[in-house]
Amino acid sequence: MARADSFDLGGLHLHSGEGRRLELEVEQEPLELAGTRYEPAPQRLPVRLDVSRTTGGGYALRLRARATLAGPCMRCLEPATPAIEVDAREIEVPGGGEELDSPYVVGELLDLRAWVHDAVALVATAQVLCAPDCPGLCPVCAVALASAGPEHHHEREPDPRWAKLRELELD
Ligand SMILES: [Zn+2]
Numbered sequence: 001m002a003r004a005d006s007f008d009l010g011g012l013h014l015h016s017g018e019g020r021r022l023e024l025e026v027e028q029e030p031l032e033l034a035g036t037r038y039e040p041a042p043q044r045l046p047v048r049l050d051v052s053r054t055t056g057g058g059y060a061l062r063l064r065a066r067a068t069l070a071g072p073c074m075r076c077l078e079p080a081t082p083a084i085e086v087d088a089r090e091i092e093v094p095g096g097g098e099e100l101d102s103p104y105v106v107g108e109l110l111d112l113r114a115w116v117h118d119a120v121a122l123v124a125t126a127q128v129l130c131a132p133d134c135p136g137l138c139p140v141c142a143v144a145l146a147s148a149g150p151e152h153h154h155e156r157e158p159d160p161r162w163a164k165l166r167e168l169e170l171d
């Protein structure tokens, strides 16, 4: 499979209304989400790129890929490796104004690496969880409830300082 961190759209020589589907590989960079580093996998990500030539000498682009991320769960901080489904679109029409001006296309060169990075980050912002229904942390003792199990509960406040703290928060 062709490795393509940037891709020359002009090289496809498409006429208006024509399209092409490409299977490419893109190098992934580590992601930083909410101050935490996440490692994407695989490092060379297979992507499907649909390129259509629009009227006015522009391009309509669709990017699809399936990546995984490894890092702490956003709710309970346990290790998580969620699947990230990317399905993103860009439109680039020269002189078409801000809405038709893709930040990833300069001239006829598509910065596929930057697009993949941003598209994965966008999906991941809401999705780095150890399980889709991760229950998060116990509000009393801050243990991860997913690993503590359903039996985990407290008879009463374990430490009077917590109760004190809660009173203060209510004020
Ligand atoms: Zn979790």
Ligand SMILES: [Zn+2]
Pocket (backbone or CB within 6 Å): 138, 139, 140, 141, 142, 143, 152, 153, 154
């Ligand atoms: Zn607890």
